Amino acid sequence: MDAIDEQILIATQDGIPLTGSPFRDIAQRLGLSEEEVVERIRLMKEKGMIRRFGASIGHRDIGILANAMCIWNVPEERVENVGRIMASFPEVTHCYERPRRPGWEYNLFTMVHSYTREDCEQVAARISESTGIKDYRLLFSEREFKKTGVRL
Structure with missing residues (x-):
């Protein structure tokens, strides 16, 4: 470079x-x-100096005002399969497995974006229905402090 x-x-x-x-x-x-x-x-x-050149849309600018981190308690033996199903939902922009911690049983995290809180709740309910995972919570964002991509 x-x-x-x-x-x-x-x-x-x-x-x-x-x-x-x-x-x-x-x-x-x-x-x-x-x-x-x-x-x-x-x-x-x-040459691999950059992996991709893409576009992202400012979701708030087009009216997508609600987002929720959905936290899921998924049996270890089902994480791979359940993660793939969750990631296939168009409303899910991020899907991560993270380690459990003492007092924190959740190990799969999805970020859901939609127009209203109710829409996010409905998406989570559909994901729950599709995967059979009933132990989950939604953590709604209150305020965005920073959102940037990688910087040179």
């Missing part, structure tokens, strides 16, 4: 401009051609 690659990563890590020609806009800002910016991103991805 050279200094130009680094400049491109810094210019894109907080998102690309929402214009009809975002890579041309970035190129102009950096004094490069649009083709060079696109080619360098492609090469960084090909």
Whole structure:
């Protein structure tokens, strides 16, 4: 990675401009051609310097205001299968296995996003029905303090 690659990563890590020609806009800002910016991103991805170049939507901006961390008590022998089922729900954006701790029996965590708290509760109920896991709780977010991707 050279200094130009680094400049491109810094210019894109907080998102690309929402214009009809975002890579041309970035190129102009950096004094490069649009083709060079696109080619360098492609090469960084090909070489494994970056794993992916994707987009994320600000869910609050489109009205998805409720989210809940669903915590599940899943028998160890079922974690793999249940985790795959839970992860298949489109409303689930994250699905993790974590170790149990003394006094904390929950070992599978899913993040559910929807328009209302009631929607989140219904999604969790559907997941419970699909997996047969009845021991779960929903922890609703009260406030977001920070949300960023990896930074260079």
